[in-house]
Amino acid sequence: MLRLPVFGSKSPTSIEELVMAIAEPGARIVAGGTDLLPNLKHKLHAPTTLVSLDRVAELQRITWDREAGLLRIGAGVTLTQLAEDAEVSKNFSSLSKAAGLVASPLIRNMATIGGNVNLDTRCRYVNQSEFWRSAIGGCLKSEGDVCHVVPKGRSCVAAMSSDCVPVLISLGAHLVQVGPEGRREVAMADYYHSDGIAHTHCQPGEFTAEICVPIAKTPARAAYGKWTVRKSIDFPLISVAMHFALDRDAADATITEARICLGVLAARPKLLKVDALVGLRLNDPTTAELVGELCFKQGKPLDNVPYEAEYRRKMLRVFASRALRDLLA
Amino acid sequence: MAGDFTKERGGRIEGEEVQAWQIGKAHRKIDAVDRMRGLLRYTDDLKLPGMLHCKIVRSPYAHAKILSIDSASVLAMPGVHGVVTGKDFPTPYGVIPWTPDENALAVDKALHVGDGVAAIAAIDEDTANAAARALKIEWEVLPAHFDPAESLASADQINPYSRTGNLSKKVMLEFGEVENQLASSSCVIEGDYFFEGSTHGAIEPHCAVANVEPNGVLTVWSATQVSHYLHRELAKVLDLPGNRIRVIQPPLGGAFGGKSEPFDLEFCVAKLALQTGRPVKCLYTREEVFYSHRGRHPMQMHYRTGFDKDGKILAVDAKTLIDGGAYSSFGLVTTYYSGQLLCAPYAFGSYRFDSKRVVTNKPACGPKRGHGSVQPRFAIECQLDKGAAALGIDPIELRRRNFIGHDTKTINEFQIGSNGFMECLERVEASSQWKERYGKMSYGRGLGVAGSTYISGTNYCIYPNDMPQAAVQVSLDRSGRARVFSGANDIGQGSSTMLAVIVSEELGLELADIRVVSADSDLCPVDLGAYSSRITLMVGNACVQAASRLRKQVVAHVASKWQIPAKRVNLVRGQAVDIENPETCMSLAEAFALAEAEDGMLSAVGNYNTPRDRHGEYRGGTIGASPAYSFTAHVAEVDVDVDTGVVQVIKVWVAHDCGRALSPKIVEGQMEGSVYMGFGEALMEQHVVDYNKGGVHTGPSLLDYRMPTFLDTPDIESLIVEEADDQGPYGAKEAGEGPLHPIIPAISNAIFDAVGVRMDKTPFSPPRVLAAIEARRAQEASGELAPHKAALREERR
């Protein structure tokens, strides 16, 4: 069997203890473990201590902060809890949907939203056993110095494969990061960068404590679409999240602001330029077509995950248009 | 005459009433509850005192010479107790005795990524893994060949034991005058097909444990489906007499052909146990399961099929290139099967096949459920569908017109007995409402049909001998209980339950009073194993013989006590009863005690060997010949998303002629499991290596090798057809492999009905289906083709 590397463990019960624990050199946080443990079994990291946040009760709450106009989701909330929360589903259907589509039911019972927003990037050449990687001489993200996806590429293009991240970005969410320096807020749109080796701006000793989603002040609609080969277990091979602020709450309302975010392209989720949508009617058939066209034009999948990039690019168009149409149904 | 073990088959007393009280009933499996309670110990659940853990070091190169292995420094590591390499196993072996071309570990060179090179035994897995990582091996990397055509053309010989370069096996057989018949056909369909490799994916990874008893007997517990062949090969490779080796197959977590020959781990644990004097266990990682493979061979097939104007098949010409991977495995048989198993359920006017199996630097292919014949079945059933379309004949009707019949000979001289194929066609036609719906559903929706046949065991024994192919021993005792000793491997298909059902039927015992002891070479008679769908027919016949001998013995004593003719005594529902006077009865315990008092211990054996007159009289004419053939027909209903190419299989109707269904629920389970497995191959599974990355497997995990989940699997409606066969126990034939064959062409044909494109290459992945739809659209736009289902397009969105 595939064994975990040797490490120690800590199980803090408060945020303070957690901060202290992960300040130790070689410490690494484990939440649901559904992403980290396979990576550890693959010997992609070698932490000296795993710090589990499963006993920090403060991180496991969903709260509606009406004063600040925010939905605050504790990083330790599981994807099942999030997907099944009736209030979240009523107000943030795209987030609820994305959380409920992650991998498989058992993975969602374990995986947390904090883990999902910090999900390590994925690539067909890196999420393999140590033996397998040794057969291709490793890559930029593992033991080697080449990229197998982009020949001669100098930066890692492993794919951001979280379902929830594009949705949260499209909803304008921000993160509360806690570390030895205290807490800071960072917009999710700014949290990711294009280096697949370390694709977030999470500082050393810092962890994500909360995900905050602004409660829309104006009428709005949001949608999420993804393609996987199987209907369960698989990571997304394309994903698209969209959010439209509207002049009124109706299917034929006019779009006043739009945000579309694509996942699974490279390390960074891609927020598209969609100014052309403002002023269009949501249910105008040409709107759905334009949404598809924008995704196709600006989204350029790579061969970093299975199934041909060219096909996946075409599917961006189809799945984006459909996500919008489903929104109206 | 040697080998004639069939004389007493049936074994009923003349004139006796046959009143089935178990055959054909819904049974619970005799061992299912223990499995469900987590009590049965599978191989990895065994733990012996002082047990060491073994890790196999594997080649990261597809083709490389081993210059040196520094075993000594690893052996010096704390906790490491043994290291073996290819030099410890100089004797080559192979499950087919004519092609011994593997060593337990690579001796001079590794032939594929994942080929075993050394094995380490240490006090625990972590220590073994650390030692495996530290083992220094010097390599000289050699050019590798992944493409079979290229490999065939190359002068570099991959497998050092090959006698014909990289050609592993070639078979060319012709029956009738193919070219003449093609010339006189009114319609000739020519097509190229490619069937991608796929693997078994049993949920239990391979595992083996070895221990040397103080008396010197080497015991090997292994997750194998062929304990007997493992026993033979262990003796050969370890150079030990067979009587010093005991092989036990613990309960098995699925096999499907993937555990039907010896693997490196079994030899390694055995050798390391002999070397260290301690028990040794080796459990594969899931990744290693992919390297051990022996799955479905990729096949490139070129077919020409000639029809007369009424759709009768005048000629079939098949040319097949088989990608074998690095070792022969069952390849000799695979190469024959790729042609020999195609000649029913349709009569061919003439037939020729030319199959070549080629060695490549990939994990070796072997037998996967429907060994060798699933791929050509895909080709021929698509050919028939194309022929039907070209001739304007309904595809089911075309198949009917070519029905070969029962009690007949195929063109390659195999004797067919019972044949329920016509009923299979009728059942799927009616259940799917074919007549009302085929060709008439909206654009994007379609139905497809396909048929097939399969063997119930093979007349060809893997090693030639005159001994029985199957044997069973049954003992009774005064407590009213039966013990059944059988070498048969229950791999989840329910063979132990089948044996209990037969003994129950013959002796009137409740299932709970029957203990089946199986697949332990010290306790059980030899059986060849769970492959070729042989167990129900072969072991079942042997079991009927043994049990009916005991039945006669017991009945005789009861009859004499009651002073009535033996034919008046029935053993049923736990009792011996006088049929004419049911008040006269005694419990079976009493009846057995009566017989035991007269005759001593009650025990009987039964044997089975195949009849010797049901195959072709030509070289290779026994390979693929079977005592009895099953028949299957499928209709699949699909919904094709024309914008994405995603194919959703909505429902599959599967009708299977399994002869007499001894236990219908278990038969249905085999049918459903077959459909499921073929469905995965049709749409998503692919076992491939990356040609551009040194031949690494593209995804050796259950994440990247996509096996369908609960949500993906279509509704399956099982329709059992029972055309009893004289050769089978109570008329039973096989059910474990036949029902897989038609699903792949049925889906391809349904896609044609839905959107007018032919999918001739598996898997029918969304990119491929979409590309085909787009190509057709272009042809429609240019006027080259009429729009498919033009009148039925409105209904869709």
Add this chain to the structure above:
Amino acid sequence: MSLIERLAPQEVGFPLPWARPARNKVRMSDALLLSMKVNGEEVEVAAPAHFTLLEVLRYKLDLIGSKQGCDKGDCGACTVQLDGVARLSCLTLAVQANGREVRTVEGMTGAHLHPLQDCMDKSVAAQCGFCTPGILMAAEAFLTKMGRVVTRGEVAEAMASNLCRCTGYTKIVDAIVDASAIMAEGKN
């Protein structure tokens, strides 16, 4: 079936043929003392931090009902319940179960077979049975949560983490639907 399948290893009574002692003392990584309630019983077990719950259940506590199929959460054969929630024990650190309640397939059967086991048996829904313990654990948690008769579609959604290679799932779905009726009735 051989004798050994029925017996726990300590009962096998093999003489020890390996009289020679280990050549070197080997230091195991530091073990932690964990206490958890397993199938209703308090147990204490020592295991290093890098052991998964599955490894501790199988190799330390000899609860071999939970199976290891894929190594990393892709097959569901190792499914157990932790504080009533079904999860993959191959991706759960043993320390995460410290102080908690673990339920494995071995805990399902009291005086009688659990309705799920009985329905699975009746439907012949276990062929090789290797995925079955995981299926039972996931299904039990699902039916307990639902507390009513479930549909085939709901079963497929809820069970989509668990692979079965033998059955094509059909009979498993039959069994879970049947069991949901029995369990719902038992509750009322």
